[in-house]
Amino acid sequence: MEQLKIADKTFNSRLFTGTGKFSNSETMRDAILASESELVTVALKRVEVGNQKDALLSSLTHESLSLLPNTSGVRTAKEAVFAAQMAREALETNWVKVEIHPDPKYLLPDPVETLKACEELVKLGFVVMPYIQADPVLCKRLEEVGAQCVMPLGSPIGSNNGLKTRNFLEIIIEQSNVPVIVDAGIGRPSHAADAMELGADAVLVNTAIAVSPNPVSIAKAFKLAVEAGRMAFEARLAPRATQAQASSPLTRFLYE
Amino acid sequence: MEQLKIADKTFNSRLFTGTGKFSNSETMRDAILASESELVTVALKRVEVGNQKDALLSSLTHESLSLLPNTSGVRTAKEAVFAAQMAREALETNWVKVEIHPDPKYLLPDPVETLKACEELVKLGFVVMPYIQADPVLCKRLEEVGAQCVMPLGSPIGSNNGLKTRNFLEIIIEQSNVPVIVDAGIGRPSHAADAMELGADAVLVNTAIAVSPNPVSIAKAFKLAVEAGRMAFEARLAPRATQAQASSPLTRFLYE
């Protein structure tokens, strides 16, 4: 399968993961390693900045893993820029997942503040990965200000509802010149395969792995599903038919 | 992962395949081997009965593969029973996939004739695998007459539309004491994973592999997807939520 390239990094795995909601650090580490994910988001607010022995960070120190700080918890572009700068300092990375959600109930992203933050952060030398609604026009505008990828949501975060925004993801994928990473709503391996078959470049999965009774197995299942979907996308699937087509075309009945 | 047991056979792979619509025998063989499928349907009408050197059969001779003759092309129970007997003779197997579809356009199964044929065939010592609508009551009746599994359809055959019968498949899986194999309509790896996550015991895929531009890759993709879905089923997935749940629960905003 083709490698995925974002900014200066190259990924073998198209499954990105997160660190929220795991019952403990060891399970988290085991599950993330089992997923073979190479990019892992971590909420800045969960890192004990300046603490050399931060438990979360030390459990994620692994040669195959890059950390992707996110700005979860901020409500404005200004706060996001500040958080990104803190993260760059603390985690020694200029990558940042921009999440600006003023509403604590649904955690849906603010399109206007997100665009503003990304524009500013790109100027400050960041590699920005914005979490946004599946809004094709916003995606193009983010691309124009220099976002290195876009991260449209599949359905409300944590809902595990799959690709409810399918119609818009298709347009985004068709129009985008930067990688499209489906984020939020992917609750089952089949959802991840679905996104990859559609042509997404990667998916980000967190809740579905973290809160399952068996995170390591689910992580492996997602790994396989992402590979399956990508493999099918690259090999081109058969088109849908509106009418039944016999697998064994029925040119005649057997006994006539 | 758990092995699947049907009658006296045990399967490591939960992906069953078919032999229709491939462009040539070599591609068919390569794709089926790539899928790691251990049970392959073959239409009786496509076998040159009595011909020791039948091209289709010889290309499928492989230690890991069992052949499953189907009765495609028959319109009544009587014809199905006759076809099954022919197949037993020709292919030296008492397994038979019972397909009775009087309508050549949509190839949908006849519930009444299928039940009658299965009842008769079980008495004649066959292992019957009936292809049927996703009809929970019919599934129970087939189980009662001795069918060793049921094969409800996901959507019209060859439509590649996925699990349109989901609501009924769930009831069938809940109620069944024999393996449930989703047959027809599975057009993408994500559909196969979806069926397995739902609790299906196996899936049968033919058209989606055979008519793709790259059957070997698609076959591998289906293999991975079936494993992903089964692994997730066995490990138990997280439930769907109706409201967003933050991956990183938002107890407070970052700057307040």
Add this chain to the structure above:
Amino acid sequence: MEQLKIADKTFNSRLFTGTGKFSNSETMRDAILASESELVTVALKRVEVGNQKDALLSSLTHESLSLLPNTSGVRTAKEAVFAAQMAREALETNWVKVEIHPDPKYLLPDPVETLKACEELVKLGFVVMPYIQADPVLCKRLEEVGAQCVMPLGSPIGSNNGLKTRNFLEIIIEQSNVPVIVDAGIGRPSHAADAMELGADAVLVNTAIAVSPNPVSIAKAFKLAVEAGRMAFEARLAPRATQAQASSPLTRFLYE
């Protein structure tokens, strides 16, 4: 709008209703009259046979209403035939809705017993209206034995889930020579309109009206929705488009 003809009766309303689950007889009567329904199912088991003053029956005596006894509660063709005969005696009608559901949990119909019962009942002079799965082959067989209509379900009874069997209903409507009445699963006026737009000849609604906090208003809403859907079907709707088509085609931008 065209009138609907079944056997010897002609209907102005394409909304059939039921009598189950209402909180009391008066509300039931008011709601049914508000719906302008002309055919109302009544479970034989709920009628006090031989009682001239049966409360249910007397509340439904109205010139615009025909009663349609159903065989709910029977498990075999034999029981259904017996129940139909009882109903003919008690209610003085040779119409019968054939419902045979051996499973008390999901109340899904038995295809084999239903076909057998209908064949017998037609011979006995009944007008039979069979409640069945959305099974196109079974529908044709019922038509062949003389059923005057077919009543495929939209989704499991009482689920209010709408037309989950859409793909199969489309095939049934395309192939049928007798009226197709969608029964079960219609939980909202939009579901009823949906069925009518698809080309169903009528719908049967019970639970959604009976258990609502305001049955009379909901009954009126269903009446309007059925008319809306039928009107649109007769006038032919615009086809779906896969790509956006501007309402006001954009030949040029406004300021260029």
Add this chain to the structure above:
Amino acid sequence: MEQLKIADKTFNSRLFTGTGKFSNSETMRDAILASESELVTVALKRVEVGNQKDALLSSLTHESLSLLPNTSGVRTAKEAVFAAQMAREALETNWVKVEIHPDPKYLLPDPVETLKACEELVKLGFVVMPYIQADPVLCKRLEEVGAQCVMPLGSPIGSNNGLKTRNFLEIIIEQSNVPVIVDAGIGRPSHAADAMELGADAVLVNTAIAVSPNPVSIAKAFKLAVEAGRMAFEARLAPRATQAQASSPLTRFLYE
């Protein structure tokens, strides 16, 4: 049914219509009157500004109808403001539907420019009705800058695909303090009923009426469907069930 109030106007009808794509002015007028719509969008670019005898305008002069100029064809907030001012002059109304879609293919709205335009137009004394993605955060921001309603899309414009954005419309309706009008994607009366049942305050329908073979009948059908959906919403529908619930609860089988 409750009346709908937007800014200083009160509406009996919750069906708004448009003027694009009709084959001729007479059919347009007849269909709009048949719909009983009281608010009709008209693209500024289609009006011959300053022409007293503009054919489109004169055909729409009717006491029950208010015109709602839209800014279709503009790509920026600045152009939108200018177009709104032109429209106010030409049509003598301070109402304006703000449509800013830089992409001529899918005509999807630009969230950032739309917010900017609305903020400016409100200051200039306009009643603004913004056409937007089903983006809950954007809706709140529009409300904050003084938009008198929001017009989220159901699916891509002209697609006739219904409420693909259902999950987000539900959140918007839950959170909004101004009327929510579902715009774009409503292709069938059942879609309109669906939106109203969900709690939308109104719907805007254009393509589905204009391009049908029989616009007057379809317009009437939409009128009925909107009323049906609203009536059901006000009367409260029954909830969905996950398991079948018998209309006639089966406490026992009939013959046992």
